[in-house]
Each structure stands twice: as structure tokens, then as C-alpha cells.
Amino acid sequence: MIRLRTLTLLLSLALLSGCGMLHSVAQSGKLLAPESFGLIPIAPHLYVEAGTDEATRDRLRSDMARAKAAINKAYGSVSARPIVHACITEKCYAAFGGRSDAAKVFGQRILLSPRGLNWHFLAHEWSHAEMSTRLKLLAWKRMPQWFDEGLAATISEAPEHSENQWQFLIHAHIPRPTRDELLTYQSLQQWQAGVHRFGDDKNFERVAQGQPSLSPVYAAAGHEVRPWLAKVGSTGLLHLIQRMNEGADFESAYAHQTQIP
Numbered sequence: 073m074i075r076l077r078t079l080t081l082l083l084s085l086a087l088l089s090g091c092g093m094l095h096s097v098a099q100s101g102k103l104l105a106p107e108s109f110g111l112i113p114i115a116p117h118l119y120v121e122a123g124t125d126e127a128t129r130d131r132l133r134s135d136m137a138r139a140k141a142a143i144n145k146a147y148g149s150v151s152a153r154p155i156v157h158a159c160i161t162e163k164c165y166a167a168f169g170g171r172s173d174a175a176k177v178f179g180q181r182i183l184l185s186p187r188g189l190n191w192h193f194l195a196h197e198w199s200h201a202e203m204s205t206r207l208k209l210l211a212w213k214r215m216p217q218w219f220d221e222g223l224a225a226t227i228s229e230a231p232e233h234s235e236n237q238w239q240f241l242i243h244a245h246i247p248r249p250t251r252d253e254l255l256t257y258q259s260l261q262q263w264q265a266g267v268h269r270f271g272d273d274k275n276f277e278r279v280a281q282g283q284p285s286l287s288p289v290y291a292a293a294g295h296e297v298r299p300w301l302a303k304v305g306s307t308g309l310l311h312l313i314q315r316m317n318e319g320a321d322f323e324s325a326y327a328h329q330t331q332i333p
């Protein structure tokens with residue numbers, strides 16, 4: 073039993089996405105038994121911190137529905153049914169291994185911070201869960217991080233990662249990756265290095281100091297993928313996933329879809 077559990081946990085951790093690493097195996101493992109650590113179920117696949125007021129619970133239930141609808145629209149159907157854990161306090165978020173990011177996913181478990189309690193962050197993380205469900209493991213490992221993140225940014229419609237935000241960054245001369253640089257962010261490590269270089273990971277501090285949050289790398293990824301998805305639609309996205317599962321390399325699958333009239 074212990075071996076099986078350890079294996080399950082390791083497999084879950086192998087599917088970490090770039091938007092938020094869970095830093096402690098021991099802490100993130102608590103998500104496997106949320107009710108033992110102060111969370112209570114309020115809907116199928118939705119847990120909240122005990123003490124959450126009724127208005128917030130209602131909002132989270134509708135956020136789940138809206139995020140699911142966004143996934144359905146982009147992917148044509150919904151394959152992943154992630155379990156969502158919503159923390160109302162920073163203490164709760166830290167207890168489950170969260171840090172300065174607003175939300176995170178590992179495997180099919182999503183953890184929302186008090187700063188990420190909306191459908192945008194939920195849909196973003198759900199997109200990662202959806203992609204990891206639809207791709208075979210080897211294909212998933214070949215998928216560039218910038219695409220997975222850009223797709224999540226597009227589907228979530230998060231204002232922080234939007235086209236408006238991208239235009240603001242340009243006009244305010246805020247450093248941001250060029251397209252060529254963005255496309256080098258293939259691995260999780262490369263993505264995280266870019267996020268660190270351009271300061272997407274400094275928003276906790278910015279907001280604490282009364283400054284607006286900035287996400288140059290996420291906005292760049294959204295700027296790249298948004299027009300692509302608008303052009304190819306869910307049919308094109310599903311073709312890309314199918315081609316990747318059949319062994320195609322990402323670049324040819326991405327370019328192939330782009331050429332569809």
C-alpha cells in the first residue's frame with residue numbers, strides 16, 4: 073500500500089506544470105487527504121477551507137462551472153476532472169506547499185491561493201490538467217512549456233496574461249521576451265528561468281507594495297498562442313494533440329495546424 077501510494081504521488085509530481093511548483097513533497101501530499109487538513113467538500117471535486125463564507129462558496133461553485141465551460145469550448149469536450157482545493161487564507165495555502173504564485177496544479181489536483189480564487193486561475197490550471205490527461209506521457213514531455221502555458225493563458229482569459237496586458241507592457245517599455253526567446257522555453261526549467269528573469273514571479277511582493285502585477289512571460293506566451301487557437305479552433309488543437317500522440321514532433325504539428333486555411 074505504501075509503495076503504491078508513493079508511486080501515485082511520484083507520478084503526480086512528475087506532471088507538475090510550470091505555473092506553480094509545489095515545493096515540498098510532504099506538504100503537497102496533504103492534497104491526497106484534504107479533509108484531514110482543514111478542507112471540506114462543498115461540491116463534487118471542490119474543497120474549500122473550513123470557515124469559508126456562503127457567498128464565497130457560491131462563487132467558487134459557479135467558477136468551477138465557468139472554468140469547465142472554457143475547457144469544453146477550447147478542447148471540444150472535457151476529459152480531466154481535477155479536484156480543486158481552495159484556500160481562503162495564506163496560512164492554508166502555505167500549509168499545502170503554496171508560495172508566492174496564485175495557483176498551482178499537480179497531476180489532477182489544483183490548489184488555489186486566496187489570490188487565485190476566480191474562474192481564470194481555475195481554467196488556467198484545468199487546461200494543464202486537461203492537456204496532461206489527453207497526451208501520452210512521452211508526448212506530454214515533448215510539449216514545449218511555452219505552448220502549454222500560452223494555451224492556459226488563452227483559455228483562462230486572465231486579464232493579467234491578456235492581449236491588453238501585452239500591449240501595456242510594450243507601451244510601458246517593460247522588459248519582456250522576444251518571440252525567439254519565448255520559443256526557447258521548452259522545458260519546465262527553461263520556462264521557470266524565463267519567469268524569474270522577467271520577474272513574473274515577483275507579483276506577491278509587487279502587490280504587497282501597492283504596485284500592479286506584471287507577467288511579461290505569461291503575457292508573451294498568451295500573445296503567441298491566442299491567434300493560433302483563434303485560427304485553428306478546437307479541431308486544430310485536437311489535431312495537434314493527436315499528431316503529438318502519434319509521435320510527431322511539436323514544431324511540425326504546430327506549423328501544420330497554422331497552415332490550415
Ligand SMILES: [Zn+2]
Pocket residue numbers: 089090091092196197200221224
Ligand atoms: Zn500555468
